[in-house]
Amino acid sequence: MSVVVHHPGVPLSADALLEALRRLSYAVATASDLVAIYDAALTGLLSATVATRAAVLIADGSGVFRFAAWRGLSKEYRAAVEGHTPWPAGTRGAAPVVVPDALADPSLSRFASVLTTEGVRALAFLPLCTAGAVSGTFMLYSDAPHAFDERDLRVGETIAAQIGFALTRNRAEAEAREANRLKDEFLAALSHELRTPVNAIVGWARILEQRPTDRETAERAVxxxxxxxxxxxxxxxxxxxxxxxxxGQLALERRPTPLEPIVSAALDAARPAAEAKGVMLEASDGVTTHVLGDPTRLQQIVWNLVSNGVKFTPSGGCVQVRIATDASNAVIAVRDTGQGISPEFLPHVFERFRQADPSSTRLHSGLGLGLAIVRHLVELHGGTVSADSTGEGHGSTFTVRLPRLPH
Structure with missing residues (x-):
């Protein structure tokens, strides 16, 4: 097998370019994680173009482009230019942007000092897309002005497309692994949740089989x-x-429904568990409002939210339900003084099978289905539900908004 030796800044022959791209394709296909994918990208960019340095920037959760991998760039340079990009994250149809002379370009004037210190004269921004939208940037750097030609851009775009596919594949594999993990956790929790009441029923049934003479034991067993x-x-x-x-087989029996009796019935249903735990339930005075909904499912929504609040609120705490309205919605707010929700878990609180503590030693029982059911039922009614918490130990508030009927 021939070995491609490439000197940065020197164009490759056609055969050498094909060999460099072939090596890149193999490296990307066999990469097992993001680090390997980024490393393959940088190797490909530096071996197939005249770039003397290169970098991969990926948009973070706020849409700011951060350096994920680089070759030949100082810490000071990266800190100074990080976040600068020609296109916002999510842009579709983005085209490469070439800066023939970075020191003469007015749009980069604020970076002139760091560019001079770093010795960067020419730049090329290549969009890195996943699912058709910009999610990152490939950066090509040259120590000489006017370094990049049309071939470099075409090669760079080809590499960017390969890496985009690799990142999409990597994301899909990560999501599959996460789904499998959640499935395993759910099955373990399901086994525990099914076994616990069965064991109790069997145990007390055996006591009844022995025909206890005292009435108190029999009543406790029943x-x-x-x-x-x-x-x-x-x-x-x-x-x-x-x-x-x-x-898609859950049907609603909709009719004009006042919310006050719905909330009252849900609180009555949750009260025994709340009293057994020493948690106070309150319904604050609100407004009279109607929605077009299924009364049984609406009560289930409120009961699930109240029961969730009771579960995570210690003795002496309180769960409060309030009905209000805004411009077009009826609003049900369920606020508790419980353990709260961590910022890390808050975005996942309505996902099926998700639990903040999935371990076998968790303090609270359940399968992580209640809030997911709430979200689906609310959406079937054409509404939205949101969760808010300032963090663990500070309680939480769940807010349901449903289209309200006119007076």
């Missing part, structure tokens, strides 16, 4: 069996709801 059977029923109901939702 109460425990009923309580755990109800827990099992609720678990199965949630699983069936999720199945119906995902298959």
């Amino acid at each position: 109460a425990a069996i009923k309580r755990n059977a109800a827990a099992q029923e609720a678990l199965v109901r949630d699983l069936l709801d999720v199945s119906r939702i995902t298959s």
